[in-house]
Every structure is written in C-alpha cells, then in structure tokens.
Amino acid sequence: MFIYRVRLFSLFGFKVYMDASWLLLALLIVWSLALGVFPSLVPGYRMSIYVWMGIAAAAGLLLSIVLHETAHALVARRLEMPIRDITLFIFGGVAEMEGEPTSARGELLMAAAGPVTSAALGLLLMMGSGVAMAVGGFAPAAAVLGYLGTLNWLLAIFNLIPAFPLDGGRMLRAMLWSWRKDFASATRIAAGSGQIFGLILILIGLLQFLRGAVLNGVWLFLIGLFLRGAASLANQEMLTRKILGGEPVSRFMTPNPISVPPDLSIQNLVDDYIYRHHHGSFPVTRDGRLVGCIGTADITMLDRSDWSRRTVAEQMRRCGEDEITTPDTDALQAMAKMSRTKPSRLFVTDGDRLVGVLSLRDLVEFLRVKLELERPRHVQEPGLMLVGPAAR
Numbered sequence: 032m033f034i035y036r037v038r039l040f041s042l043f044g045f046k047v048y049m050d051a052s053w054l055l056l057a058l059l060i061v062w063s064l065a066l067g068v069f070p071s072l073v074p075g076y077r078m079s080i081y082v083w084m085g086i087a088a089a090a091g092l093l094l095s096i097v098l099h100e101t102a103h104a105l106v107a108r109r110l111e112m113p114i115r116d117i118t119l120f121i122f123g124g125v126a127e128m129e130g131e132p133t134s135a136r137g138e139l140l141m142a143a144a145g146p147v148t149s150a151a152l153g154l155l156l157m158m159g160s161g162v163a164m165a166v167g168g169f170a171p172a173a174a175v176l177g178y179l180g181t182l183n184w185l186l187a188i189f190n191l192i193p194a195f196p197l198d199g200g201r202m203l204r205a206m207l208w209s210w211r212k213d214f215a216s217a218t219r220i221a222a223g224s225g226q227i228f229g230l231i232l233i234l235i236g237l238l239q240f241l242r243g244a245v246l247n248g249v250w251l252f253l254i255g256l257f258l259r260g261a262a263s264l265a266n267q268e269m270l271t272r273k274i275l276g277g278e279p280v281s282r283f284m285t286p287n288p289i290s291v292p293p294d295l296s297i298q299n300l301v302d303d304y305i306y307r308h309h310h311g312s313f314p315v316t317r318d319g320r321l322v323g324c325i326g327t328a329d330i331t332m333l334d335r336s337d338w339s340r341r342t343v344a345e346q347m348r349r350c351g352e353d354e355i356t357t358p359d360t361d362a363l364q365a366m367a368k369m370s371r372t373k374p375s376r377l378f379v380t381d382g383d384r385l386v387g388v389l390s391l392r393d394l395v396e397f398l399r400v401k402l403e404l405e406r407p408r409h410v411q412e413p414g415l416m417l418v419g420p421a422a423r
C-alpha cells in the first residue's frame with residue numbers, strides 16, 4: 032500500500048511514518064489553498080503570504096491526522112490491542128493494528144476515539160480562529176485556523192460514515208458484533224457497506240470529472256477505489272481467519288516429504304531433486320531426523336566442475352527459523368510466516384524429526400475449495416436448483 036516510508040517522530044511511544052505519497056497530497060493542498068481558497072477568503076495580501084498560509088495549513092493537516100490516529104492508537108493500547116505504528120499516506124493516515132480487535136466494546140471505543148478527537152480539535156481551532164479575528168490584525172492566521180477547524184470537522188464527519196474500513200464502519204461492525212454475537216457476519220455487512228460507499232464515491236468522481244471538476248473527480252474516484260479494495264481485503268482476511276484459525280498445521284501438511292540424504296552429491300541433488308521437483312530448497316535428513324537445509328542459494332558459489340565431488344553434507348546449512356514449523360502450530364500463524372518471509376513452503380518438525388511439509392499453495396487451494404463449498408445458498412448455480420423438483 033505504501034511507496035516509501037520515512038520515519039518522522041514518535042508520539043506517546045508510537046512511531047509516526049510519512050509515506051512519499053503524502054507529499055503529493057501536501058503539494059495539492061498548498062497549491063489549491065495558496066491559489067484559490069485563501070486569496071478569496073482574505074483578499075489583498077501578497078502571493079508569498081498565501082503560499083506560507085498554504086504551507087501552514089498543510090502542516091496543520093498533518094498534525095490533525097496524526098492526532099486523530101494517535102487517539103485510535105492510545106485507546107487500542109489501553110485495551111491491549113497492539114498498534115504497530117502510524118503512517119501518513121495519500122488518503123490521510125492509518126494506525127496499523129496487529130490482528131483483529133479482541134472485543135466489540137474495544138473496537139467501538141477505539142474507532143470512536145478518532146472522530147471524537149477530530150471534532151474536539153476542530154472546535155478548538157475554530158475558537159482560536161475567532162480569538163485571532165477578535166484581537167484584530169491576524170486575518171491570515173484566523174483564516175488558516177478556521178480552515179483547519181473546518182477540515183477537522185469534515186474529517187470527523189467523513190470518518191463517521193458507516194462504511195468499513197472507515198471509523199464509522201468499524202463502529203457499525205462493533206455494534207452488529209455485540210448485537211448478533213457473530214464477528215464474521217458483522218464484518219461481512221460492514222465490509223459490504225464499505226464496498227457500496229466506495230462505488231458511490233467512484234460514480235460521484237466520474238460525474239465530477241465529466242462536469243469539468245477534474246481534480247476533485249480523480250480524487251474521489253481514487254478514494255472510492257481504495258475503500259473498495261480495503262473493504263474486500265478485510266472480508267477476505269476475516270474469512271481466512273475463520274477457516275484457518277484454531278486449526279493445526281498437521282491438518283494441512285503433506286506427510287513424508289521428499290528429503291535429501293546428506294551423502295548425496297551436489298550433481299545428483301541438482302539432477303534428481305531440484306530439476307525434478309522444482310523446489311528452491313530441500314530438507315536434509317538422516318534416519319528421519321532433520322539435519323539441515325539446502326537450496327539453490329547454497330550451491331551457486333560452487334564451481335560446476337565441483338558438483339560431482341562435493342556432497343550435500345558439505346554445502347548444507349542449519350535450517351532457518353523462517354523455514355520450519357511444528358505440527359501443532361496454528362495454521363494461520365504458519366500462513367502469516369510464509370507471507371511475511373516468502374518461502375513457498377515450511378518444513379514441519381516434531382522434535383528433531385521431519386514429519387511433513389506445508390506449502391502455501393496447498394493452504395490457498397484449501398481456502399478456495401472451502402469458500403466455494405460454503406458460499407451462501409442463494410448464489411448457487413441455477414442449474415443446481417433445477418435438480419430439486421426433478422428428483423422428486
């Protein structure tokens with residue numbers, strides 16, 4: 032999702048990052064404020080004043096978003112839902128949570144904290160703008176504060192729209208979850224509303240674009256796309272979690288995997304294993320015990336003429352933590368490990384014995400089949416429904 036993140040600072044122990052894409056947002060804001068909004072709000076100043084006002088407003092927006100996200104993160108930490116860090120990117124900010132919320136109440140409080148903070152901040156900024164106005168002579172400052180105040184209110188209102196992954200969508204999910212006691216169906220409904228809202232934004236964006244408001248149109252279109260993507264991802268993640276969570280690796284692994292004896296020559300390893308089975312790395316076993324791992328990376332430094340003289344035992348290495356797992360590890364954790372460090376399979380060991388291999392492809396295939404079988408009945412093929420009356 033991010034292009035290139037730079038660490039800005041830490042706030043309450045949370046690391047705040049800025050993605051390169053945020054700079055684009057900042058430029059757009061400075062540009063449109065300095066050329067359009069501020070000259071019409073407070074006319075009669077030099078261009079350089081308007082540019083500085085634009086820069087101040089962009090910096091203020093950055094801080095506003097950071098405070099909004101920090102409010103989420105503080106409540107989450109209080110409720111023991113760990114937050115990794117905060118990132119500003121082109122569509123605002125995200126506080127990335129590790130795993131799913133632990134309770135409906137927790138998610139409701141965490142989600143509400145952001146809009147509440149933005150609304151309170153908006154009120155403060157508007158009051159500040161009023162004071163600057165009343166004292167007199169601070170018209171540019173009053174305009175910037177007033178603008179930021181309005182922006183914070185818009186931030187609060189937009190985020191309260193009940194469309195997942197917006198805060199309002201999270202609140203909707205939390206309420207459905209506590210009412211119907213079913214996290215999965217609550218996620219499905221909230222994510223569904225996120226998809227619909229995303230589509231509405233896309234359509235409004237297209238309309239704006241056609242009516243000549245090019246920038247607004249493109250902007251809404253992109254936000255709509257982003258929301259739709261995030262909503263469907265949330266739904267998929269939830270389904271994966273539901274299917275794999277609590278299931279041990281032993282349920283999905285292939286037992287008796289192909290392993291390499293230590294005294295095999297590298298030439299035979301290449302000819303009979305790597306070229307035949309198309310795996311990048313193999314477990315090395317002696318009497319069923321895992322003694323090491325060997326892969327293409329371990330033999331590239333060898334001269335080809337040495338392949339027949341060298342043995343696997345000489346070139347193998349200790350298997351890395353990210354290459355192995357155990358039969359009773361949660362399958363979801365194993366899948367997370369594979370998607371994090373990118374090996375396509377994990378060797379399953381019980382003590383020092385190699386008992387199986389778990390491949391990402393098998394897990395994904397299992398998920399696909401399971402989802403297909405568990406599809407709600409009303410979307411079944413029409414052909415299947417015709418079988419009913421005929422069979423009777």
Ligand SMILES: [Zn+2]
Pocket residue numbers: 099100103145146190198
């Ligand atoms: Zn929020």
